[in-house]
Amino acid sequence: MTTAKNIEHTDTTSLEQAVLRRHAEQQYAEELAELAKHDTRQRPPNWQLSPWAVRTYLMGGTLKNGFVITPKYVGNARLIEIAVATLATDRALLLYGVPGTAKSWVSEHLAAAIMGDSTLLIQGTAGTDENAIRYGWNYARLLVEGPSEAALVVSPMMNAMQEGKIARIEELTRIPSEVQDTLITILSEKTLPIPELNTEAQAHKGFNVIATANNRDKGVNELSSALMRRFNTVILPLPDSIDEEIQIVDQRVTSLGRALELPAEKPALEEIRRVVTIFRELRSGLTIDGKTRLKSPSGTLSTAEAISVINSGLAMAGYYGDGILNASDLAASLTGAILKDPVQDRVVWLEYLQTVVKDREGWKDLYRSFNEVL
Secondary structure (H helix, E strand, C coil): CCCHHHHHHHHHHHHHHHCCCCCHHHHCHHHHHHHHHHCCCCCCCCCCCCHHHHHHHHHCEECCCCCEECCCCCCCHHHHHHHHHHHCCCCEEEEECCCCCCHHHHHHHHHHHHHCCCCCEEECCCCCCHHHHCEEECHHHHHHHCCCHHHEEECHHHHHHHHCCEEEEECHHHCCHHHHCCHHHHHHHCEEEEHHHCEEEECCCCCEEEEEECCCCCCCCCCCHHHHCCEEEEECCCCCCHHHHHHHHHHHHHHHHHHHCCCCCCCCHHHHHHHHHHHHHHHHCECCCCCCECCCCCCCCCHHHHHHHHHHHHHHHHHHCCCCCCHHHHHHHHHHHHCCCCCHHHHHHHHHHHHHHCCCCCCHHHHHHHHHHC
16 A cells, blocks of 8 residues: 555655755765664764764775775875875865865765765855855844844855864865955854854864865965964876776776766776776876877866766766767867866867877777767
């Protein structure tokens, strides 16, 4: 017999399945629950897991009962340990690096593992004002009642302080400098003054901040030395080896392909290797064998962009091809990722095609496909 409760559960499940991108704590709820069940180590105040379990969640591992925790970050485990240890103190964490080094990804998963809530997010832009970090007002109530707690609009930062959770700030260096410095009092005094109400919001145990920043985008606002001193900085590098980068791309492409329901087969590792090889060679200005020096384009050619190129190729293969990723499916998106500057980057790309791709064994199909879209 179908009950109202069953219908409600079915509707909720359907809605969750229809979401394009679930929060980390939702997507990996089973892993977090298993870790919590087997986690007997000491936990800092208000943490859902111990630092050991948080590291295991990020880096992957196998529990005593055989349950497998999938790796969320492929790279130096020591960097993750430093990040987790920082958040267990009163120091805020700054994840720093060039675009596409998984700063936002690591930030989200750290918050999900530590607090079970990664949604207290402030997105940094040139238009971010103090209200986004401190608090705002419901102006309709403000005009009628004057300043009051009921008229106060709580920001994610204030929410995190009051609930003892982690607030996330994305692209901190894109926020204007005078707004950035709003954080100084919050990070040093652990309080947020509300002068209009002659009171303050005090941070509860467990509160901390994870910020991400890079120095490569246009419009970067450097952090003041006063603010930098409030953060412990962890620099996330690009993947060390080609095999490590291929593993990252393969994992993310598989995950995104399921979420997007692309009607194409999982790409062969050889196709991923070719894309990653092109990105790494142009990024470093040197071929993999070290024999040929190359010019580098203006873009960063990050791992995140390689993932985007593969996914675009899968969409082409699924909707306009035979469902199997090949060179012609990759050509347009890969060329678009490289040619950020239509003049300068075109010269770099044409030179690479002639000196490297044209004569590389097994790459003739790529060379023909690239020439068709140029």
